[in-house]
Amino acid sequence: MRLPYFILAILFCLSTSLNAQQRTEKLLTAGWKFSKGETVNAASADFNDKSWESISVPHDWAIKGPFGRDNDLQTTRIVQNGEKVASEKTGRTGGLPYIGIGWYRIHLPLQKLGAKERVFLKFDGAMSNAEVYVNGKKATNWPYGYNAFHTEITNLLRADAPNVLAVRLENKSESSRWYPGAGIYRNVHLIITENVHVPIWGTYITTPSVMPHLASVRVQTKIDGIADDKSEIKLETEIYNDKGEIVASRTTKGGISMASSDQHFLVKQPKLWSPETPNLYKAVSKVYENNKLKDVYETRFGIRKISFDGESGFTLNGVKRKFQGVCNHHDLGPLGAAINEAALRRRLLILKDMGADAIRTAHNMPSPELVKLSDELGIMLIVESFDEWKAPKMKNGYHNYFDQWVEKDLINMIHANRNSPSVVLWSIGNEVPDQGSANGVKLAAWMQDICHREDPTRLVTVGMDRIDAVLKNGFAAVLDLPGFNYKPSRYKEAYEKLPQGFILGSETASTVSSRGIYKFPIKTGADITYPDNQSSSYDMEHCPWSQTPDDEFLAQDDLEYTIGEFVWTGFDYLGEPAPYESSWPSHSSYFGIVDLAGIPKDRYYLYRSRWNTQEKTLHLLPHWTWPGREGETTPVYCYTNYPAAELFVNGKSMGIRKKDDTNKFTRNRLMWNDVKYEPGTIKVIGLDENGKAVAEQSISTAGKPYQINLSVDRKTIKADGKDLAFVTATVVDAKGNVCPTATDELLAKTSGNIKFKTIANGDPTNLQLFHQPRMHAFSGKLVITLEATNIAGGGELIVSAKGLKSGKIKINTEK
DSSP, X not given: OOOOHHHXXXXXXXXXXHHHTTEEEEXXXXXXXXXXXXXXXXXXXXXXXXXXEEEOSSOOTTTTOOOOTTSSOEEEOOGGGTOOSOEEEOSTTTTOOXXXXXXXXXXXXXXXXXXXXXXXXXXXXXBSSEEEEETTEEEEEXXXXXXXXXXXXXXXXXXXXXXXXXXXXXXXTTOOSSOOXXXXXXXXXXXXXXXXXXXXXXXXXXXXXXXXXXXXXXXXXXXXXXOOTTSOEEEEEEEEOXXXXXXXXXXEEESGGGGEEEEEEEEESOOOBOSSSBOOEEEEEEEEETTEEEEEEEEEEOOOOEEEETTTXXXXXXXXXOEEEEEEOSOOGGGTTSOOHHHHHHHHHHHHHHTOOEEEETTXXXXXXXXXXXXXXXXXXXXEOXXXXXXXXXXXXXXXXXXXXXXXXXXXXXXXXXXXXXXXXXXXXXXXXXXXXXXXXXXHHHHHHHHHHHOTTSEEEEEEXXXXXXXXXXXXXXSSEEEEESOXXXXXXXXXXXXXSOEEEEEEEOBOOOTTOOOSSOOOEESOXXXXXXXXXXXXXXXXXXXXXXXXXXXXXXXTTEEEEEEEOSBOOBSOOTTOTTSTTOOBOSOOSBXXXXXXXXXXXXXXXXXXXXXXXXXXXXXXXXTTOTTSBOOEEEEESSSEEEEEETTEEEEEEEOOXXXXXXXXXXXXTTOBOOSSEEEEEEEOTTSOEEXXXXXXXXXXXXXXXXXXXXXXXXXXSSOEEEEEEEEEOTTSOBOTTOOOEEEEEEEESEEEEEEEOOOTXXXXXXXXXXXXXXXXXXXXXXXXXXXXXXXXXXXXXXXXXXXXXXXXXXX
16 A cells, blocks of 8 residues: 555654664864863863863864964975075964964763763864873874874763863974964764764775766775674665665675675666766665664765876766866965865855866865865865875974874875765875985885775875976886976976876966056066065966966967866965065965955966856956056956957057967967056957957946945855855945055944854955954955854844945845
8 A cells, every 4th residue: 555645754754863863973063162272181071171262163273363473483495495595484384373282172962872882083183183082081192183083982981970072282383384273173073873883984985887878886884893793784775866866775684794895786877977067976874783773874975987098198987188176275264274164165166167177185185074065066186195204394294203194194084085076086295305215216106005905996196396306216107197296398208208198287387466466567487576575466477486377278288198287276375475485474375366365366267268168258457547657558468268359448449469379378368568558448358259249348447445345155144153154345436446456444343143254355464363353455355254143034244444335235044
């Protein structure tokens, strides 16, 4: 007899509820206590922490500053930058007070446990040198702040008193080349299972054969807690598509041999994962002991086929393509290192609109949230591990832990991420000095073998900068995939000397610019500096070890064996303020295609014109408000994917420019180098292949600042206490023209069920604090981050400034 739909629905809900009781997982977010500095007996369960600061996790103790020249002052020689002598460095790690010891404590939300229940903690990342205590007893330690780790705490728990988790962290001086963050900056998970269960990262899913009509899926599952062979273990695995439909299933039975199970499935008409079609599946593993359900474990995965070979280069699902990638550090600008999914999603969407399809997680393991969102949105990942091996870059860098921890770190990195379809390559290092050492080749081969052992399906690379050494000593030849940093002029030589048959631009460009800042006359070259500590947004300036974007474009266009590039960097980040590493107050990078606040620079549209083939790009620079420059030469550039365009100044044609190969710049830019500045309007008209006018953009000279305009990335956010909305505030004149030189101090005020979170203007020299609701506009703009409360209903943001008409915007919040 067929049951009515509503009865089936009730039974399904009851079944789901019962299944959920087999395994519970809770994020430990609220209820933490924090204290900066060493504290005696802080690990003790009975320690009195009432006077400590109440915080939530994820938490970055250093991001609120204040900024200071002496916070990370170093006298050092940056070898990888080609420096010959040591010099004083300021702002190298962001000028923030990240060095020191921090303690965290929380009462674990545990009810009375069953006799066979087990309890685990998983840390997605804690910066750094983590020591974990439960009820005063040490549970585990993990020095590398970027990696995830887990431990069982069942035997440390008390049945007759509250259970206290305490974590000690320590950041040492000269331990990083960029801002690493400080504290428990990623999520902490409390996991309760039955005695028989799938362990953390206990499944491994691969797709050995992928065809348009049929794909094979292999699911390897570990089962812990099987006491002896008298127990009958049953593993039921069901594979669901994105509609929640079961597309394959299998049941395996056995005894203690079920500690490791290998199941194979066929999926008909598979929906393949790619950046253009990020289709996902889910495997649900149900573990029974003597017919009693013990655990339900879910694993998300994708069906896709990746291949690298000398004939086709890189192919995804049988289609040849080149990576259009960026490198990104892990900090989220004004939010610091504390992970936030909404902030990450915004970043990925900005990159996707630019046409980027890949990220290299430079130079460390990514957060689970980044990998999850990359799976969902369609971003390929090179997951990278280390910036150091045995040979040091920094006095307190990873070389101090390498011998004892490198294999453990690699295993955790791979097990945490190997089921994600977005992950296409492992990188075991970046510009490691061991490239040129006597044992460098052996180290590379050994670490690569670890990766192959734990995941035979992906290749391994290293970002190499010492090309002479690695071509001579065999280091580059031993790698699955040779990745070169800033060496487009030598790709041909490397290709001819190496056996792999393809070359990756693992780190490219390092072009520097400040959003909305233009310098005259235009200079092209390395290490160009100015008294205001800014770099020109004409995109012609770069670092001594690097090039303009155009040099890499030439190599990727003209050399068939190149398989793509990863630009340094997608977003500006805290620290590494080259070319001003010895010139305070610069304390964040100039490399980003997007600035620290999340506002695209001009260079964004250069890459978009090449990479986003689905949308048209027509972008003019510079701005056109130059009092005092009347009659002076003011070159105008246009970044576009139209083949030609005509420029007009106050209605007078400056001529048509067409893309051509006469030099590297005119291949990708339209340039009018002899334009004389006169107030008014410049307009560019995009022309198609037939010379027909199809699009236009104009910029007018701005008058005095008049009002503040507000726009937001999302008008509705979740009322969950952590979702974010990003509001861009722009100073405009009475006609609505952007005031490109406005530096008015803007004040943010919220009401209702939203809270002010941070403010940032993208100026690498700005020392105003991110968590105070006021900041000067930079090039006429800044971004305010708003956070939802736990109450639905929304709220309002008012942004004001002296002498300007205020801007108002409403944000909805809903459950």
